[in-house]
Amino acid sequence: MRSPSSLKQEFLKRWMRGLQRCTSSKKDMNVLERKKVIKLSADLAIASARNGTTSWSRALIANASRDNDNRILAERILGPESDILIKRVSTSVGTVSCNRKIRSKKILKRSCNSVRRVRKGTHLPQKVLAKSIAKRLVQKRTQILKRLVPGGEFMDELSLIEETLDYIAYLRAQVDVMRCIASATELINHD
């Protein structure tokens, strides 16, 4: 059902609508503000397209509505259905924050254990050393990935990978659509 082209169409429609709602009021914006508006409306467009089914979309909306000045903008962009969406997002975010405390304790415990193990094993065989090194590398990279994917800090590996898959698909669609429109407008404005 959600082939890339239909994803792009959906994204484009929502994005245009959001931009329209936003720019109808303010006529004189400098470049930075406009850029922010464009990006924000794009993010919200795709996030609302997922309708809270994926975690990163929820995190995007949550981030957008966190600081107050963005919140007004976000609400306006999302339009009439914004409060439903935001309500749904906030309920899910509440559970996330509870999980956060539990997870942070687990992470602390795990890191302590791993440090203890490594210190003991200065004379460990090569294989185990290599394994621990590899594990540490992978852990470092998953940390980075968690920071990249919105809302990814509080997920276990499995769901993190799923979210990344979805997020990459969305980013690609966004880049394609934006590139099309940008080049189209440039070409037309060129002459």
Added chain:
Amino acid sequence: MEPNPGTLAGSISIRSDQEEAGFESLQFREEIQRLIAVPPENASSFTALLELPATQAMELLHSPHSEDGDPAPLSADSLHGISDDHKSYISSFNGNLAFPSNKALVERAAKFSVFASGENSPETSLVPSNSSANLEKVKSEPAETDSNPNSSQPLISDPTVESKTQRSAKRKEREKKGKGCTKKSKNETSKDAQKLPYVHVRARRGQATDSHSLAERARREKINARMKLLQELVPGCSKISGTALVLDEIINHVQSLQRQVEFLSMRLAAVNPGVDYNLEGLFATESGSLVESNFPSMVAPLVCPEIPFNGNRQHYQQQWHFDALQQPLWGREEASHTFINPENSLLSYDSANSASLHSNQLKMEL
């Protein structure tokens, strides 16, 4: 042993003569169809996703040079059977599947098909077809696994030894499987794991059998399956082995995509000082399928609304449809390339150029 790898390996990789490959594919296709009779109905499960790359890989491998004909109907059919979340991935790497790196892909596909079928068909019936599908598919038969009494003999015609550097890791795993007639049927999908109360995993020979390590192994297999999907999605990742490096590539890809979005939004902001995003009328009249194919005709009215664009619309539709199909294949450039590449990615834009020039001429006249 030297000529054998060439002939038999060639039969599974892309070759000009299709008969041998056809025969192999028939055999294997039978196996696959027998094994995965049930999963395609379960459209929402992960197995539908997993096994489809296998069948698609087979199709695409044996008709490698058919660009539009074969992958398009394949994608049309296969897209129906997949859950919503994963369709975008399938169609996005449909093109990628036809590219070289076949042996690894086929191996992986074989593994997936085996695992995908494993959770639905009963364990015992899976066993001979499991090891046989694996062994036959991968086509490297070290001498040790020839001693595997049950299933290898009737199926493998001549044992071959592939290049060890390629196959050593996989072979070790299969040796483990083959040695004590170890049977391993497991449930790899997370969604089905949620549905089923138990995860059926049988311990491999020489591994701990307590529930903790079993569960952890099942979990790790799930993670590996997802990682492989990610590898296929991110371009250039399928050749890399090792989780850390693959994660590196994924991180780079996500970062570059995010940077591209930043640049593009900046570009859009700079380009449109006075654009009135008045698209209500356009969206009301046009059907959904035409929206994407009408980018220029939508944007142009924003800038010069008084010009009738109906005549050019047909022209644009074809071009943009082609372009939209090509974008997924090209959209991999680094951020620095986005400024240089709009002309490249819009190869089909030549006639569109002339049309827009024409429209601007009209504007000048008015």
